[in-house]
Amino acid sequence: MRIDRLALALLLGYLVVLAVMTLRPVGADVESNVRVNLKPFATILPALRHGPGTFVFASLVGNVLAFVPLGLLLPLALRRIPWIVVIIAGALLSAAIELTQYALSTNLGYGYRRADIDDVIVNVFGTVVGLALFGVASLAGWLMRRGRPAG
Numbered sequence: 001m002r003i004d005r006l007a008l009a010l011l012l013g014y015l016v017v018l019a020v021m022t023l024r025p026v027g028a029d030v031e032s033n034v035r036v037n038l039k040p041f042a043t044i045l046p047a048l049r050h051g052p053g054t055f056v057f058a059s060l061v062g063n064v065l066a067f068v069p070l071g072l073l074l075p076l077a078l079r080r081i082p083w084i085v086v087i088i089a090g091a092l093l094s095a096a097i098e099l100t101q102y103a104l105s106t107n108l109g110y111g112y113r114r115a116d117i118d119d120v121i122v123n124v125f126g127t128v129v130g131l132a133l134f135g136v137a138s139l140a141g142w143l144m145r146r147g148r149p150a151g
Contacts, residue, residue: 007076014069021066022097023104025112032111036102043118063119064126067094071130083131090127094120 037043047060067090074086102115 002079004077004079007073008078011070011073011077014073018066018070018093018097023100023113034102034105034109035111035114037114037116037118040117040121043116044122060122063122064129067123067126068130068133071127071132072134073130075131075134083135086131087124087127091120091124094123097123 043056044060047054047056050056070090070093071086074089075081075083098115098117098119101113105112105115
């Protein structure tokens with residue numbers, strides 16, 4: 001497996017930014033309870049119903065966009081990585097973030113961040129979107145190289 005150092009550096013930088021974005025307290029209130037959603041689509045469907053221009057929809061889109069770089073950068077950094085491994089990596093990373101948010105909330109004793117299965121679902125979707133963009137860019141590059149005259 002060939003490793004691209006620039007893509008690997010970008011991937012590591014992205015992971016640091018992602019950790020800061022997902023683990024810093026947002027809307028944390030010492031009076032709030034630990035919040036967990038284990039029911040798939042409980043927040044996704046209402047966000048889609050409310051649509052663009054609402055906070056819940058923007059949050060949904062933000063969760064998708066947050067994982068697009070993983071789907072792009074992981075196959076760039078680790079050439080020939082199977083696409084299923086990229087998707088599994090997205091799922092595991094997202095689940096680790098949600099579990100960390102839950103652990104922080106329970107250890108602090110208040111709703112530090114909400115742990116939500118729907119975040120895992122949309123994060124994996126974002127990973128797939130990034131992987132699809134990588135595939136399209138790779139195909140376009142291959143077609144451009146193929147169309148050039150030899151020499």
